[in-house]
Amino acid sequence: MQRSPDTRSRVTLSTGHEIDLPLELALAMGGVTVPARRSRLEALLPDDLSALAIAPGLSCVTFVGIQYHRVGGRFDDTEGDGALEPYDEFAVILPAVRNGRTDAPGAQLVGGEIGGYVHWLPVTTDASVALGREIWGYPKERADIEIDDGPQRFQCVVAEDSDDGRGRERARLAVAPPRTRVGTDHREWTLWNYTTMGDDLLRTRAEIRGDISFGTPVGATLEVDSELRAQLGCWTQPIARLSGPRVRARLHPGEPVGEA
Template sequence: MVPDDGSAPDDGERRPPTGRQRQPSAGHQRRLSTGQTVELPLECEFTLTGGVFPASARRLSAGLPDRLSPVRIAPRTGAVTLASIEYHYVGGLDPYDEFAVIVPVVADSRTDLPGAQLVGGLVAGSVGGYVSYLPVTTEASVALGREIWGYPKEVADIEIHDRGERRRTIVSIDGERVVSLDMRKAETSERGATMRSFTRMDGRLLGSRVALGGEFALTPLRQRASFSLGDHERADELGKLGLRERPLATLYGHRMRARLHPSRELK
């Protein structure tokens, strides 16, 4: 993270949050092409800011695997989550930063009717997020995401500025800005949830379970987050999603914890 006052980064920002002892996992180990060994399920701790923005359902559908449909909030409208993630701890790797572009989806949905589609997906356990773009700040984190889960990671410059009540994230590649995200913090409470994450690897549709916990706030219909696109070609791709400026909800979490389970092919 880059302090807004221009001072040197505080090493404490990169230390794992205190007050909780990590228990040895009963999982298995994977060695990455970059040489690091990680244990699965993967344990992470992080700070999160983000917003959920309306987007064109037709354009979102064009970029999804056949079995996934964007969650409809209106007949022609889906959503995209833009999230800035500052990892303080990632088992087996040095901490890194990440910017996620995630499309809320339903797998194998029988209807696109708003409301009915989401309810049916929740009952079937088929609601999740399809990760369409995931820039990160280290090569090791690229290997981690691509080799184990199929996440579409690539190395980028990610600056996270903390301005008291606000956090600003700037993503750039080769000196060209891709996207900026501004977020006003919210009051949090301890929460936990389990979600599904969908990816595509070698032509196969994969799903994985992600268990989340920590101090978190989801604030609906409030102008707490905004984004702007830059001039890089990746920004052009995001612009083609038909993103709208006013968020449906904003996300803020600190002392967050996640356990990422290995992915499995959807049958």
């Protein structure tokens, strides 16, 4: 990953941790995308965003399990540690378009900008809750998350946080790795995500590099509880899957959309 001119800034969290921005991350991930009722997602999105239309009346939701191996620090400092201890995360993302309010699939892309609105983001540590909420407004909360990143599958199980580890299971996904390396992307690319922080809609740039494959849903499964399924208006049969066993990311500070 090529480094842009160093304009890093330091932020101190309420937990006392010091974070350098852009935040550098090393991680493994697996995820699925499922169809959802577009009208249901429109009701969950801020006014400046519209749910991505994939068919008349249909949009989609992406569920991603993430196991962080390093959080913060600098990758050119091979001897250093991350700023936070590694943690696990489960992201519920609503693919959305800014400046693309139309019901016609494909027409949204004319003059619109595709990104992902972060709807729910359970994590496993208090420090990671503070990191996400205080800098980007991510809707983070503590949960019990178990990730099995094995050679045959990536599995993530999310349950309500509880002292005895017996919280109600909210979601479970499993993703098999690609059978071949065809479709695996080793190049660098940019993703945009959106969050709300106070009265502002924030737009955040994430630079990604790694062995990530996108493909058909073969070998992918998803289970979500009835409450989350009803809230999102989603089905549980995946239409696509992603797998990323070795990924690096750089997450920049968010910008209010009016200033982006």
